[in-house]
Amino acid sequence: xxxxxxxxxxEQIRGLFLFSLIIIVILIFxxxxxxxxxxxxxxxxxxxxxIVGVLAVAxxxxxxxxxxxxxxxxxxxxxxxxxxxxxxxxxxxxxLVAVLIGIGFGLVMGAINGLIIGYGxxxxxxxxxxxxxxxxxxxxxxxxxxxxxxxxxxxWIVNLNQLSLxxxxxxxxxxxxxxxxxVGIAFxxxxxxxxxxxxxxxxxxxxxxxxxxxxxxxxxxxxxFLVCGGLAGLAGFMYLTRFGNIMVLAGxxxxxxxxxxxxxxxxxxxxxxxxxxxxxxxxxxIDLLENSLFRTVAVSEFxxxxxxxxxxxxxxxxxxxxxxxxxxxxxRIGFKMDSEDAEKTLEGAEHVK
Amino acid sequence: MSNKNSFxxxxxxxxKGWEGFxxxxxxxxxxxxxxxxxxxxxxxxxxxxFILYIERIIVALTMTFLIINAEIDLSVPSIMGxxxxxMAYYYQNGMPMVNAILIGIAFGLAAGIFNGFWIAIVGVNxxxxxxxxxxxxxxxxxxxxxxxxxxxxxxxxxxxxxxxxLGPFPLSVLLFFAFxxxxxxxxxxxxxxxxxxxxxxxxxxxxxxxxxxxxVKYILYIASGLLSAFAxxxxxxRLGAVRGDLATxxxxxxxxxxxxxxxxxxxGSGSLYGVFLSILIILNLRNGMSLMSLSGHFQKGVxxxxxxxxxxxxxxxxxxxxxxxxxxxRKQQQESCE
Numbered sequence: 001x002x003x004x005x006x007x008x009x010x011e012q013i014r015g016l017f018l019f020s021l022i023i024i025v026i027l028i029f030x031x032x033x034x035x036x037x038x039x040x041x042x043x044x045x046x047x048x049x050x051i052v053g054v055l056a057v058a059x060x061x062x063x064x065x066x067x068x069x070x071x072x073x074x075x076x077x078x079x080x081x082x083x084x085x086x087x088x089x090x091x092x093x094x095x096l097v098a099v100l101i102g103i104g105f106g107l108v109m110g111a112i113n114g115l116i117i118g119y120g121x122x123x124x125x126x127x128x129x130x131x132x133x134x135x136x137x138x139x140x141x142x143x144x145x146x147x148x149x150x151x152x153x154x155x156w157i158v159n160l161n162q163l164s165l166x167x168x169x170x171x172x173x174x175x176x177x178x179x180x181x182x183v184g185i186a187f188x189x190x191x192x193x194x195x196x197x198x199x200x201x202x203x204x205x206x207x208x209x210x211x212x213x214x215x216x217x218x219x220x221x222x223x224x225f226l227v228c229g230g231l232a233g234l235a236g237f238m239y240l241t242r243f244g245n246i247m248v249l250a251g252x253x254x255x256x257x258x259x260x261x262x263x264x265x266x267x268x269x270x271x272x273x274x275x276x277x278x279x280x281x282x283x284x285x286i287d288l289l290e291n292s293l294f295r296t297v298a299v300s301e302f303x304x305x306x307x308x309x310x311x312x313x314x315x316x317x318x319x320x321x322x323x324x325x326x327x328x329x330x331x332r333i334g335f336k337m338d339s340e341d342a343e344k345t346l347e348g349a350e351h352v353k
Numbered sequence: 354m355s356n357k358n359s360f361x362x363x364x365x366x367x368x369k370g371w372e373g374f375x376x377x378x379x380x381x382x383x384x385x386x387x388x389x390x391x392x393x394x395x396x397x398x399x400x401x402x403f404i405l406y407i408e409r410i411i412v413a414l415t416m417t418f419l420i421i422n423a424e425i426d427l428s429v430p431s432i433m434g435x436x437x438x439x440m441a442y443y444y445q446n447g448m449p450m451v452n453a454i455l456i457g458i459a460f461g462l463a464a465g466i467f468n469g470f471w472i473a474i475v476g477v478n479x480x481x482x483x484x485x486x487x488x489x490x491x492x493x494x495x496x497x498x499x500x501x502x503x504x505x506x507x508x509x510x511x512x513x514x515x516x517x518x519l520g521p522f523p524l525s526v527l528l529f530f531a532f533x534x535x536x537x538x539x540x541x542x543x544x545x546x547x548x549x550x551x552x553x554x555x556x557x558x559x560x561x562x563x564x565x566x567x568x569v570k571y572i573l574y575i576a577s578g579l580l581s582a583f584a585x586x587x588x589x590x591r592l593g594a595v596r597g598d599l600a601t602x603x604x605x606x607x608x609x610x611x612x613x614x615x616x617x618x619x620x621g622s623g624s625l626y627g628v629f630l631s632i633l634i635i636l637n638l639r640n641g642m643s644l645m646s647l648s649g650h651f652q653k654g655v656x657x658x659x660x661x662x663x664x665x666x667x668x669x670x671x672x673x674x675x676x677x678x679x680x681x682x683r684k685q686q687q688e689s690c691e
Contacts (some may be wrong), residue, residue: 068480122664123618125480126608130657133605139652239615248650256488269481302495302597309489313471313482320477 010326011222014266017276017318022285029292039170041291045333046161047161047279049287050240051076051175053255056261056279057187058231063223064200064274066207070255071113071336072232074135077251078230079105079236081139084148084246098157102237105229109135110229111222118222132255140248149243160241176238180280181233188276200224205272260286260308265314266323371615371667374471377629384636386641402636403590404514407525408433408584409603410632413610415534415577417628420611421674422674423572423620424479426467426577430603431490433585438458438494441584441595449499450507454586461582462575464490469574473567495597497628514591532580537625539593542613545569553620602653609656610635613663635659 030036048058056073062069069137083102087093093101109131116127150158191197199220202210240253265282267274286308296302387393403410412429419426440457444450468486472479518521540546548569552559560566589595614631616623635656642652 014371079578116661116665120665122661122666126612126618126664127661129605129608130661133602133653136656137652139648140650141654145545147500257482259484260488263481300496300499303492303497305492305495306489307492309485309487310493312488314478315483316485317475332648352361 001139004005010323011278012276013326014110014323015275015281018266018278018281018285022281022288022332024287024291025172025285027047029296032296034294040171041295043172043174045284045287046172046174046177047242048179048291049284050174051235052254052261052287053180053280054183054231054235055258056181056283057227057276058235059255059258059275060261060265060267060274060279061187061200061224061231062124062228063262063269063279064204064272064283065221066152066204066272067117067221067224068259068268069113069129069232070128070259071109071132071135072141072228072235072255072258073148073251073253074132074255075109075229075251076236076239076254077246077249078109078135079233080240080243080250081148081248083237086154086238087154087157088148093266095156095160099234102240103233104235105225105324106236107230110226110232113229114222114225115223118218118220119304124208124225134301136248136252141256143248145248146238147248148244148246153240153244159242160246161244164346176241179234179238183234184276184280191276196220196223198312200222201272203272204268204270208221239306256308257283257286260312263312263319264311266315268319268320269316282315290322341343367666372624372627372630375627375634379630379634380627382637382641384643386637389641389644398640399519400526400613402513402640403529404523405515406606406636406639407529408534408588408600409606410610411529411532411565411584411587412577412603413632414583414625415531415573415627416538416607417611417614417616417623417625418540418549418573419479419577420548420608420618421553421599421620421623422573423556424472424570424573425483425572425608426468427480427604427609428464428486428490429577429581430600431487431494432461432578432581433588434597434601435464435490435497435585436582437585437589437595437599438503438597440605441589443496444506445503450510454510457586458579458582461536461578461580465575465578468568468578469571472574473570483576484494491597491601495601498595498597499682500597502594502596506590506593506597510590511593512590514587525591528587533625533645538557538633540625543552545572549573549619553622555621574620604654605653606635609663613659618664628671631663 028347029262039201055076058073059069079102083098086101087098112125113124113131115125116122120127160175162174164174165178166173187197190245191200199210199215202213202215203217207217236251240246243250259281262274262279262286263269263282265274265278267278267279267282289307289311290304293304293307293329382670383394392398412433416426416429419576439460440453444453444455448456468479468483471477471482474522513523514525515523519527548564551562551564552566552569556566557615585600588600592599592626603673610632611623611628612618613634614623614625614628616628638655638659647655
């Protein structure tokens with residue numbers, strides 16, 4: 001018979017907790033709002049969670065290495081604007097190339113962050129507060145306050161938002177949501193099975209040990225920020241398809257949603273723990289709250305920020321107090337079992353003698 | 354070198370390092386600005402600069418303490434906004450102004466106590482706590498004011514930030530200098546200040562040598578909350594109206610002022626003299642950029658670049674000296690081998 005601690009580990013308990021939290025939120029709001037879970041709401045939620053989810057995956061990558069990226073919102077804004085402008089000037093660009101261009105813009109900005117943080121050894125907080133302002137300044141100066149509007153964009157990008165792969169009883173499976181699923185699966189596999197992903201965990205869980213073990217931590221941190229920027233570029237493309245009208249302030253505050261999603265989703269801010277699906281679930285919870293608050297009469301939508309902040313704090317405190325303790329308990333059990341096994345083998349060896 | 358600790362040699366040593374570099378930078382900015390505007394270097398203009406950024410430079414003082422203590426407080430701009438919004442809300446709903454101001458300060462105090470509890474007592478990472486609270490306190494400000502703007506405060510309240518009471522100095526600037534002197538004495542000349550440095554240098558060593566780390570950190574966060582609330586109310590008095598997004602993005606300037614002043618982001622070193630120089634640099638730089646009619650966003654970008662460079666520069670310099678030392682060492686080894 002398998003024992004309790006063999007079936008579950010702290011991460012799974014955490015995931016279960018998050019999942020039940022989402023259910024509770026849904027239950028609470030369905031008692032407040034009549035006809036809460038209709039198809040239209042689910043469709044809207046799936047589009048908006050797509051952007052936050054991709055950003056949550058991006059943020060999680062740098063989170064795993066004990067870093068932050070506060071410039072995500074600016075990267076999304078700049079990418080959406082530049083890409084929109086390219087599509088405005090050259091409407092003949094095929095969709096796939098447009099996505100690649102968006103990712104490319106994101107990669108460039110991610111590389112700037114990565115160079116300063118990885119090779120320049122500047123703390124990520126300082127760097128990304130700075131680059132947040134720098135990228136935004138670039139956008140404002142470059143655009144001359146000329147907005148991108150839906151009229152100027154080719155039709156396919158405006159319609160992509162509504163485009164669905166298939167429909168079940170009015171609930172559409174939209175392309176943007178499909179992109180999120182693809183990103184989630186790809187990065188889950190990457191982190192679980194590929195060298196690059198395992199290195200991110202190694203760097204995050206114990207940086208000096210990883211350095212001593214011979215990991216090139218500068219390069220790994222650089223790559224984490226590079227990929228993070230690329231994903232933010234993808235999110236910029238999605239932002240463009242979703243909103244169409246891009247002002248100079250586009251994407252402000254998205255970095256907070258991404259951090260909230262990652263933290264609530266169980267990606268530890270001390271690095272080295274967390275999964276991509278957790279981050280996406282965290283994004284779902286935050287988006288659910290946001291979109292539901294928008295529809296309630298009793299609580300105004302101005303409560304959103306206050307609740308978001310408290311949610312982050314709650315998640316961090318739970319991570320720090322409860323999950324940390326659970327991990328220690330599990331580690332002790334594992335150690336005891338290992339030593340028992342070792343004793344048994346020793347006894348066996350003596351017996352053979 | 355007998356008078357190693359004499360006053361003059363102490364000053365000269367100070368100016369050979371980072372602070373000397375800041376002074377040179379400041380002189381360059383002065384020269385450029387003076388060439389742009391003839392009457393630039395007058396007392397009136399300089400005081401005017403202080404008035405324009407008074408809230409940020411007041412908060413930069415507590416931020417210096419926190420960063421030396423190897424912590425940070427990102428919730429500062431939101432506490433400023435929250436206090437000002439709460440004050441405006443209660444004033445508009447018929448409360449006397451003095452009571453409304455006290456409520457604003459109380460909000461700051463509560464925010465400081467709340468932050469300090471999680472960071473100092475529970476021991477959660479200050480960065481993520483204050484980041485979360487930056488969102489939350491801003492949210493509370495929004496809950497109070499929604500998307501309205503509240504103005505029409507009593508006249509005496511607007512005078513605090515606007516009217517000169519002593520020569521060219523309004524009350525807010527005089528208060529800043531008072532705060533600066535107090536902070537300087539506390540940080541550089543008292544036991545509490547030494548403890549702040551010790552904790553920033555090596556927290557574990559501080560714990561083992563009997564420093565009450567939790568208490569020191571808690572006091573710093575409460576001071577940060579109080580001073581931020583005070584700065585928020587000064588900002589309301591200067592602008593004459595309050596909105597939910599008051600003081601958004603001030604953390605960039607505040608952190609830049611501290612770090613450019615030579616305060617190490619890893620804690621344990623820095624001085625308020627340097628911070629004062631960097632405050633002057635940022636004020637004059639911003640003013641110079643305004644003279645060149647560069648937009649606010651562009652200015653923010655420049656400040657952001659300055660923030661990164663203020664950490665990147667010393668890092669690269671350190672690595673360069675390290676590299677040269679290693680090269681020298683290798684050469685010596687080779688020579689000794691031969």
